[in-house]
Amino acid sequence: MNIKLILNVSINLLRARLKQSVVAGVGVTFGITMFITLVSFMNGLNQLLDGLILNRTAHVRLYNEVKPNETQPVNFSKAYANHQNFISSVKPKDSGKEIYDSKAIMKVLLSDERVQGVAPKINTQVFFNAGNIELAGVINGVDIAAEEKLFMFSDYVVEGDSRDLATVSNSVFLGKGLADKMLVNIGDVVNVTTAQGDFVSLKVVGVFQFGLADLDNTQSYTSLSTAQKLFAKPTSYITDIQVKLKDVMLAPAVAKEYAEIFQLDAIDIQTANAQFETGSTIRSIISYAVGVTLLIVAGFGIYNILNMMIYEKMDSIAILKATGFSGNDVKWIFVFISVIIGVSGGTLGLIFGYLLSLLIDNIPFETASLPTIKTFPIYYNPVFYMIGLSFALVTTYIAGLFPAKKASKIDPVDIIRGK
Amino acid sequence: MSTKVIETIAVSKEFSDPVTVKILKEVSFDVHHGEFVSIMGKSGCGKSTLLYILSTMDTDYEGKLYLNDELLTGKNDKQLAKVRNEKIGFVFQFHYLLQEFSVLRNVMIPGLKLAKYSTEEIEHRAMERLRMLGMQDHANKKTNQLSGGQKQRVAIARALINDPLIIMGDEPTGNLDKLNSDLVFDILSELTKENKQTILVVTHDPEFAAKTDRIITMADGKIIS
Ligand SMILES: Nc1ncnc2c1ncn2[C@@H]1O[C@H](COP(=O)(O)OP(=O)(O)OP(=O)(O)O)[C@@H](O)[C@H]1O
Ligand SMILES: [Mg+2]
Numbered sequence: 001m002n003i004k005l006i007l008n009v010s011i012n013l014l015r016a017r018l019k020q021s022v023v024a025g026v027g028v029t030f031g032i033t034m035f036i037t038l039v040s041f042m043n044g045l046n047q048l049l050d051g052l053i054l055n056r057t058a059h060v061r062l063y064n065e066v067k068p069n070e071t072q073p074v075n076f077s078k079a080y081a082n083h084q085n086f087i088s089s090v091k092p093k094d095s096g097k098e099i100y101d102s103k104a105i106m107k108v109l110l111s112d113e114r115v116q117g118v119a120p121k122i123n124t125q126v127f128f129n130a131g132n133i134e135l136a137g138v139i140n141g142v143d144i145a146a147e148e149k150l151f152m153f154s155d156y157v158v159e160g161d162s163r164d165l166a167t168v169s170n171s172v173f174l175g176k177g178l179a180d181k182m183l184v185n186i187g188d189v190v191n192v193t194t195a196q197g198d199f200v201s202l203k204v205v206g207v208f209q210f211g212l213a214d215l216d217n218t219q220s221y222t223s224l225s226t227a228q229k230l231f232a233k234p235t236s237y238i239t240d241i242q243v244k245l246k247d248v249m250l251a252p253a254v255a256k257e258y259a260e261i262f263q264l265d266a267i268d269i270q271t272a273n274a275q276f277e278t279g280s281t282i283r284s285i286i287s288y289a290v291g292v293t294l295l296i297v298a299g300f301g302i303y304n305i306l307n308m309m310i311y312e313k314m315d316s317i318a319i320l321k322a323t324g325f326s327g328n329d330v331k332w333i334f335v336f337i338s339v340i341i342g343v344s345g346g347t348l349g350l351i352f353g354y355l356l357s358l359l360i361d362n363i364p365f366e367t368a369s370l371p372t373i374k375t376f377p378i379y380y381n382p383v384f385y386m387i388g389l390s391f392a393l394v395t396t397y398i399a400g401l402f403p404a405k406k407a408s409k410i411d412p413v414d415i416i417r418g419k
Numbered sequence: 420m421s422t423k424v425i426e427t428i429a430v431s432k433e434f435s436d437p438v439t440v441k442i443l444k445e446v447s448f449d450v451h452h453g454e455f456v457s458i459m460g461k462s463g464c465g466k467s468t469l470l471y472i473l474s475t476m477d478t479d480y481e482g483k484l485y486l487n488d489e490l491l492t493g494k495n496d497k498q499l500a501k502v503r504n505e506k507i508g509f510v511f512q513f514h515y516l517l518q519e520f521s522v523l524r525n526v527m528i529p530g531l532k533l534a535k536y537s538t539e540e541i542e543h544r545a546m547e548r549l550r551m552l553g554m555q556d557h558a559n560k561k562t563n564q565l566s567g568g569q570k571q572r573v574a575i576a577r578a579l580i581n582d583p584l585i586i587m588g589d590e591p592t593g594n595l596d597k598l599n600s601d602l603v604f605d606i607l608s609e610l611t612k613e614n615k616q617t618i619l620v621v622t623h624d625p626e627f628a629a630k631t632d633r634i635i636t637m638a639d640g641k642i643i644s
Contacts, residue, residue: 321476
């Protein structure tokens, strides 16, 4: 097969039918444009929604769960060793929420090369006193530098500077909902009752907003040392170790492994946030489905135009065959015509898709729950463009294949006789 | 010494639409190298049908067909396409040229397909043949800017591009006036004389046929002389 010649014949046939070819190409362009725009936008949305909670969540969280001891006294008894022992109404044992030897554990974690970083945390229920009302809430004692690095805390700060947590003693960042309920602002003091009944005053140095009412109405952040002081615990006291991995997909396996090694409870992000995964997947499926549908429609357009072209070009096909082109050569001529339409239409589609994404990226989109988002989110990813072009190629190839096969079967004798 | 360029052995063909009719009945004949042969016969006697078989475009027949002692019967589409490209030049009654290409390109295409020479060389050879047929000044025209006689000359130039073993024509002068018809005949006879080009032409023109080396007369699907 002489590809150069066949391509040349294809291009000349195409030129002779430029208008229809352009119309067919526009169909592909439209399909690819919409596909690129949709996928970029949907994935932008996915990222934004993931950012709402997934970015705020540790890939693996190590903690001590309050639960009954697994080895109950009866299991130590030799007499009942070979029996099934049923024990009812077992009460949990308070081994404390503290993670023992946390410094050493964190050191080990940091030396694991799958780990991107670790952040310690103290997590405790408290009551915020606003006048004579008590609001149930949570105080998170965090190492603000680690929190910043792993979870981009300042992205969610609406007021104040997160670094103040480390420098100002007894300082606290309140969730927006909580701050609004208590009518406090930066510089105000809030009173907190701990679970042990102690009464403490904390100075508000900032307000954050995660965009999830559940969190914004109950959560507050303070430094590790403030939290330890609050509960009169030593400086080694922490209740959670948050681990961020380099590859989030490893989380379930790593969680299992750590639980074993450190004899702690471990939960991975996939288990903790299954519903978010599902949402993301469905949005992706929708955008791909729409893109593919548009391309199939474009494919039918190409199919029609190629069929028409073949009827018009019967004579040319007969001449080509009479002068030595085989059925296969003729097939490739028409496949190339289709693919040329696909590649040029598809490439234009990529360009327009990019431009349309840019446009959407600049449309203002302000929502109270997402303080750092100013415009509609778009995720630019070269992979989408590669997929788009491959889609265009595959659909136009298939759309061209059937008419091309028909052309290859045209009997030149019929045509020459018929004239 | 004269080798057989074309030889058929008992070639038969029937159409079964709407009723089975035998159009060619055991046609056996040969054409020797350097001969200018014409086929004559009444309309509907099967001349074109025979020519399509000889040109390998029609493979649905019984009997055997040899080109230069090579059996063509039973070869596949790809092999036959190569044979047509390399060894057979075909000139139709209606000047079949590709409208999408220039005159020069039309002549070049079978050469490009064969790819025996470089593109420059093929272009040179195409120009040579156009010059031989007095068409060199029209090389860059579109085919629809030519007259019928001019188109036929371009078709002959195209048939010659790969130095074929044989040129076949189905009434190549069929819709040309006397002047152009004579011109085409002169070109063809010159080719046989000067290049020992083998030519097989179906014609209705007794004057044309009379000037050829040999006349094969057909009647009712058979060769009668
Ligand atoms: N596809 C076909 N189906 C059925 N019959 C056919 C078909 N093609 C040709 N025929 C018949 O075969 C016979 C021979 O046709 P052919 O074209 O070979 O004649 P011809 O000798 O070339 O005639 P002419 O001089 O008019 O061109 C005719 O009777 C024609 O009707
Ligand atoms: Mg005929």
